Every structure is written in structure tokens, then in C-alpha cells.
Amino acid sequence: MMLKFYLCLAFVQVVFGANRYVIDSVSCKDDAVNAAVRLYMDNAISKAGLVAKILAPKAHFEPIGKYVYVDIDNRSDAWKQTRDKSDLEIHCNGDYITPLQDSPEPNINWRDEIQGLPVLDDDSILNIKDEKTILVAVTSPARTWKEGETWPDNIPEVITFNPWYIKHAVEKKSIFNSDRIKKALQPSLLKAIKIKFQRYTHAANVDTLDTPELTLIHELTHTALGGLSRDTGGSKSYGWYNCVRLKDVDNADNLAYFALVVDLIQNYKYEVDDKGNLQSFT
Numbered sequence: 001m002m003l004k005f006y007l008c009l010a011f012v013q014v015v016f017g018a019n020r021y022v023i024d025s026v027s028c029k030d031d032a033v034n035a036a037v038r039l040y041m042d043n044a045i046s047k048a049g050l051v052a053k054i055l056a057p058k059a060h061f062e063p064i065g066k067y068v069y070v071d072i073d074n075r076s077d078a079w080k081q082t083r084d085k086s087d088l089e090i091h092c093n094g095d096y097i098t099p100l101q102d103s104p105e106p107n108i109n110w111r112d113e114i115q116g117l118p119v120l121d122d123d124s125i126l127n128i129k130d131e132k133t134i135l136v137a138v139t140s141p142a143r144t145w146k147e148g149e150t151w152p153d154n155i156p157e158v159i160t161f162n163p164w165y166i167k168h169a170v171e172k173k174s175i176f177n178s179d180r181i182k183k184a185l186q187p188s189l190l191k192a193i194k195i196k197f198q199r200y201t202h203a204a205n206v207d208t209l210d211t212p213e214l215t216l217i218h219e220l221t222h223t224a225l226g227g228l229s230r231d232t233g234g235s236k237s238y239g240w241y242n243c244v245r246l247k248d249v250d251n252a253d254n255l256a257y258f259a260l261v262v263d264l265i266q267n268y269k270y271e272v273d274d275k276g277n278l279q280s281f282t
């Protein structure tokens with residue numbers, strides 16, 4: 001089975017699952033967007049759970065904990081007083097990053113109003129505010145800037161979607177399912193399926209299955225709870241070809257694609273070869 005090959009790609013030590021998820025009441029206010037985000041999260045967590053089951057005997061790996069969505073105004077004192085660092089907020093735009101007036105540091109000109117922290121000028125979250133960005137989402141994990149500092153107990157982790165990406169996904173009803181796989185099997189559709197938010201120049205067949213679920217698995221591995229993975233290849237961290245080339249257990253997309261492949265094998269009876277082509281088996 002090709003599965004052995006993927007085990008080389010990603011031998012993970014990841015714990016998915018913050019105990020409380022809060023979908024931002026302002027940026028994800030639209031009912032369709034809110035419902036889609038919830039569905040994408042559920043699907044992402046369930047795919048991550050498949051990986052947990054497979055790797056549990058082989059690695060220090062815990063299955064996904066139980067999680068609940070908390071319907072609360074996440075800007076209220078009621079939430080700020082009870083939240084903690086194992087909570088995860090999901091935002092649908094970067095409006096909560098606001099300009100910082102009279103900054104004492106030349107390289108800090110923005111402030112994160114959710115985590116209550118200054119934002120360095122080179123932080124990737126600022127790209128989310130740029131309509132031309134190719135980033136589809138950014139995670140602000142519970143990670144301090146300086147060694148020796150500890151992350152405050154009452155500050156949650158945050159995943160922020162590129163607003164144009166999530167809007168596009170909801171409009172197109174982008175979702176991982178058997179219909180999507182059937183489309184991926186037709187090479188002529190490769191170009192049609194994803195152009196707008198392509199993060200890599202050379203797309204493999206399996207890359208057409210890159211839906212918000214895959215994005216969320218990727219982002220979850222960036223959280224402290226998910227193992228603080230990185231994008232180890234810089235701008236060449238994403239997509240099938242880069243994952244095969246990197247074979248890096250710390251690279252977030254390797255972990256996300258691993259979960260995708262396990263799902264394809266176990267639930268859809270498709271393998272993926274090293275060129276990223278899908279092949280059915282029975």
C-alpha cells in the first residue's frame with residue numbers, strides 16, 4: 001500500500017482539538033459563512049481523527065479530544081474572562097488587526113485586538129488584510145516572541161481566513177466529497193477547479209482536492225495544541241509536489257496531505273501515487 005510511503009512523509013506527533021471553538025460573531029456573521037465554517041471544521045477534525053487512529057500505536061499521538069462550539073460574543077467581557085489558551089477562535093477576516101498609534105517600536109505598527117498583543121510588521125497575519133495575497137488562512141498560535149516568556153493563560157489561539165477565500169469557497173460550495181473526487185479524476189478540470197487561490201505553481205491531480213477542510217487541517221497543525229508545525233519550505237511549503245520533495249514531518253502541508261490521503265484510502269478507496277495522481281482500488 002502507498003500508505004507506507006506517506007508514513008515517511010509525515011510521522012506526526014500532533015494533538016488536534018482545542019476544547020472550545022468560537023466562530024467570530026462579527027467577521028463570520030453571515031449565516032451561510034458561519035454554517036460553512038462549522039462544517040469545514042467538523043470535517044477537518046474528523047479527517048485529523050483518522051490520522052490519530054493510524055498513528056496512535058506508532059507515535060506519541062493522542063486522539064482528538066471532544067470539542068464544543070461556544071455561541072458567544074467573543075468580544076464580550078463574559079468571554080474574555082473565561083477563555084483560556086486551549087480555546088480556538090476562528091475569524092473570517094483580519095479586521096481585528098488595527099493600526100497602532102504611537103508605537104514605541106519602529107517595527108511594530110499594528111495591534112491584534114483579539115489576542116491583545118502588538119503585531120510585528122513582518123507577521124503573516126498582515127497579509128490577510130491585503131486583497132492580493134495568495135495566503136488562504138493564517139494561524140496565530142500560542143507562541144511567545146522571546147525565549148523564557150510564557151503565553152498568558154487567558155489568551156486563545158486564532159485561525160483567520162482570507163476573507164476572499166472563504167467567501168469564494170462558500171459561493172462555490174467548495175467541499176471535499178465524492179463528487180469533488182470524480183472531478184479531480186478528469187485532468188481537463190485540473191485548471192478549472194483552482195486558479196484563484198493556487199498557492200503553488202505546479203499543481204498535481206490531488207491538489208484539486210484542496211478545499212477549506214485541507215486548509216483547516218493545515219492551520220490546526222500550526223496551533224500549539226496541534227503541535228506548532230511550520231511551513232518549513234517558505235513559499236515552497238505547499239501542495240503535493242513540495243510535500244513529496246520536503247518529506248518533512250514538521251511541515252504543515254505534509255501533515256494536512258497525510259490526513260487527506262488516509263481519508264482517500266480508507267473512505268473512498270483511492271490511492272495517490274508519488275506524482276499526485278488518484279487511482280481507485282478495490
Ligand SMILES: [Zn+2]
Nearest residue numbers: 222230231252
Ligand atoms: Zn502554514
